[in-house]
Amino acid sequence: MLKETTQNQISQAVVALKKGKVVAYPTEAVYGLGCDPFNQQAVTNLFHVKQRPMEKGVILVAASVEQIEEWIDLIGADWQQQVLGTWPGPVTWVLPLKKPMPNWITGGRNTVAIRVSNHPVVQELCQQFGGPIVSTSANVTNNPPAKSCKEVVREFADSLFCISAELGELSKPTQIRDAMSGEILR
Template identity: 40%
Template sequence: MRSVGTTPFALREAARVVSRGGVVAYPTEAVFGLGCDPLDPDAVLRILEIKGRDMDKGLILIAADLNALLPYVQTLDAERMAEIRASWPGPNTWLLPARPETPQWLTGAHDTLAVRVTDHPLAAALCRACARYGTHIGSGALVSTSANLSNRKPARTPLDVRRRLRGAPDLLVAGRCGRHPRPSTIRDGRTGAVLRG
């Protein structure tokens, strides 16, 4: 697994890897994530294979702003969206109704999609770099699932990624995770109910 730093040049290299169907590992608010182009089915299926994750569970998309997520999800009424917008950017993932055209490899067995506007500066910068590279319409969103085998401890350092995934990602962005002690809270956008605290 190749490793790059956190400079703008390194993030452009990571965006190039994503645009070519690659899988990258990168730091998020609490743990390292595995990411790829959400509209590349081969890359998404490769992440599921790396993790040993069932496609039916669905995945999370992150972005630097809500606009990058709108090609994938439908907004809710003004009151619900006000609460959601107030929690972003931040370590808060919300399940929103998926658009009919959103691929099943992202939603799994659900009619919703988990989305987050990240407040991790490096993850947000990577999303913006992917948007500038312009892989697909609606680019700027990135798959974000914890860098670990399913049901195992998530990686919190670049060394953890190397040890736990044995070189599986194509590129490792070797930055630091945020200070949040646990992965993002997941809530149902329609009700506000906490599904993962």
Template identity: 35%
Template sequence: MTAAVIDQAVALLRAGQVVALPTETVYGLGADALNPDAVARIFALKGRPADHPLIVHLPPEAALEDWAADVPAAARALAAAFWPGPLTLILRRHARVPLAVTGGQDTVALRVPDHPLALALLRAFASGIAAPSANRFGHISPTTAAHVRDEFGDAVPLILDGGPCRVGLESTIVDLSRGAPVVLRPGAIGAADITRVTGHAPAAQRAARQAPAPRASGLLARHYAPRTPAELVNGADLPGRLAALAAHGDRVGVLALGRPLGHGLALPDDPPAYGRGLYAALRELDRGGYDRLLIEAPPQDDAWRAVNDRLRRAVATDD
């Protein structure tokens, strides 16, 4: 990617336009985080509810005090250990951060992405870029530039192509706005990593006995979802469920674990590799013209926590 393309992206951002950019997690749909009108373009393009907050991506040199009103020691330690990287910190909002970015809340979500193209853009822009995933709201997150084009066509004036995303699942979100760390969304940075750095084991939100959690990206019951109806099935039950649906006349796509089964795909029996390939596999199956998708349920241990979180939301119904 040439400097001229980065300059073009910066010019678009400064003009209040949106730009799609790669990160190590998923592709983001970015706009100037300090420009409410530009932020509104993100919501309009995605069809995203206005009360659903965005994550602000920062250059590594940014001062947290410019974006957060209170920066506890644990936040500084986590930023030093994992930024650039797939970790988002929720802190009390600085007054300069528009409420449009935070969904009207008094907290702000911040991270520094670990992708050379994203970092080059952020350094050239020299400010924060609000960037949710570059997909229609609730749909499967994009992990390639082609996925972004599939979602938006020419509605996004510039898509920076940084290749496939290295992590492939959204960042871990840790809330530090209410005292002790609470994991709102699991990701590649796990609870053991957070404990090692802060000295405190983070609580999962459902176990936290604190004030109500701030709203955060990607926490709706149904999210990251294919348009084809999908369900999670235990491996032992998968052949029987597949046979029953086929007997009913349904055309079924399968996302299996470790080995192919039926008409579909398989992902490795390894949490990082599975997470890296998950969204691309779901998109491919979603284009397959199937009546239903069956997803073999991965193990339930901590190593698979982020994958299982995404899969549960992907198969949830709107009821």
């Protein structure tokens, strides 16, 4: 059960997300930056804040498989059980698209990187938002990721809303795997 103050912060973050803003939130290991993945200006702002090239694409994080099944087809895939066996949890999978997604999400590829998180704040944030959000580490490219709202403010000043809550128990960012090859990418 999340604290009332955390619930209130999540509600404020959802309002910001729906207005196209970038927000910071705790994940399994580090603070993440997120925005509405289908709002091109929001994603552009996120890349600008991180000083990261747009062609890299982004990771999406969701509260459930149902939030992402519109874009990916797991049914009958050789790797279906392997993917579903790690969700919800700290594994991001690069999966083939069932239907096109914007290039600013995929980096122009026919795959998308997705994680169904078991972190309670991420779960609640995505549930209240009504779908997946972008998930990228809260840092300027090549700097260490933030591990608190204080570090987020130090890195980005007061330019974004930060949900102050506990990180998960991982010591490093989540693993990224390619579903089709099984290769560990990070």
